[in-house]
Amino acid sequence: MPSLPPAAPFSTRCSPRYALHIALVAVGSLGLGACTTGSNRPDVTAAITSPATPDAARAKLADLQKRYETNPADAATGIAYGNALRLAGQRAQATAVLQQVTIRNPRNPQVAGAYGRALAENGQLQQAFDVLAHAHTPDRPDWRVLNVQGAVLDQMGRNTEAQDYYRTALKIVPGEPTVLSNLGLSYAFAKDLPRAEATLREAAANPKADSRVRQNLALVLSLQGRLGEAEKLARADLPPAEAQASIDNLRRLAASAPKGTTTVAGSAARPNPALASEQPLPVSTQAQAYAPAQPADQVAALPGADY
Numbered sequence: 001m002p003s004l005p006p007a008a009p010f011s012t013r014c015s016p017r018y019a020l021h022i023a024l025v026a027v028g029s030l031g032l033g034a035c036t037t038g039s040n041r042p043d044v045t046a047a048i049t050s051p052a053t054p055d056a057a058r059a060k061l062a063d064l065q066k067r068y069e070t071n072p073a074d075a076a077t078g079i080a081y082g083n084a085l086r087l088a089g090q091r092a093q094a095t096a097v098l099q100q101v102t103i104r105n106p107r108n109p110q111v112a113g114a115y116g117r118a119l120a121e122n123g124q125l126q127q128a129f130d131v132l133a134h135a136h137t138p139d140r141p142d143w144r145v146l147n148v149q150g151a152v153l154d155q156m157g158r159n160t161e162a163q164d165y166y167r168t169a170l171k172i173v174p175g176e177p178t179v180l181s182n183l184g185l186s187y188a189f190a191k192d193l194p195r196a197e198a199t200l201r202e203a204a205a206n207p208k209a210d211s212r213v214r215q216n217l218a219l220v221l222s223l224q225g226r227l228g229e230a231e232k233l234a235r236a237d238l239p240p241a242e243a244q245a246s247i248d249n250l251r252r253l254a255a256s257a258p259k260g261t262t263t264v265a266g267s268a269a270r271p272n273p274a275l276a277s278e279q280p281l282p283v284s285t286q287a288q289a290y291a292p293a294q295p296a297d298q299v300a301a302l303p304g305a306d307y
Helices: 016-028 054-070 075-087 091-104 109-121 125-135 143-155 159-172 177-189 193-205 211-223 227-237 240-256 285-289 296-300
Strands: none
Touching: 054 075, 075 091, 075 109, 091 109, 109 125, 109 143, 125 143, 143 159, 143 177, 159 177, 177 193, 177 211, 193 211, 211 227, 211 240, 227 240
16 A cells, blocks of 8 residues: 655645545545555555555556556556556546546556545545445455545535544554544544533643654644644644644634634534535534635645646
8 A cells, every 4th residue: 555645735725625625635545555554455565566655657658558558457457557547637638548447447446545535535425435346345345445435425414424434444454544643534524613622632642643644633633723833733743834724724724713612522503504414513613714615626636736
């Protein structure tokens, strides 16, 4: 499984919900189709490694295109080529390529995972969720697929269902920081910020936690107005210029978040009717000031996103 890309500063398009979507995509979109699944399935890409960064993707595109055109039915080549196209920013072409690979390999779970990821990145969330169901089976569940399925559900506004997927994944890999991070962000979507913070702190305390997990904790702290703690986390992980950019955006997030609210799990508040995807808000109704989420294709295009 490829490692997560380096953490990037939060976008300047800083509504709290938009920042949460960015964070969710970045951490939830672990590499599918380029690793063994933990269920003793064969690694179909053992001989052809998918590029891990945009620069590596662009460098390999020509070679992978030739390999793909020579044998478009080969699953390993198709996944590697599709992933390279994704990382190079050619998401529509990546989706088209992986669709053809899926047609030629209809029973290959790694191909299904790669195609589902591409669909999600392209904003085709329901189709992505349906395809990801074929990337593993109930008797042989893959925690990585469960994690991405949860991320897709969260982007669709189905937070309670998403949390069930994360909890199922955690039964397979207890304490896995990437899953805990997504679960924490899901609680934040549902406006349960104390629970989000507690879950993200558990994730960040794990030695395997990526710097992005800690940046997600900084995001949730800033939404609670605790900028000092959030800034300390940002400075600890990022180069000075990136840290300052993230801090500036965290400050804007804090300024745009509801003021004077107490976020208590289980408190009764009505959902904002303008946000049809919202779960009942466990905070003051001032949380209705949160901006609507941006379309998923815009979120997925941001640096660091790795579906």
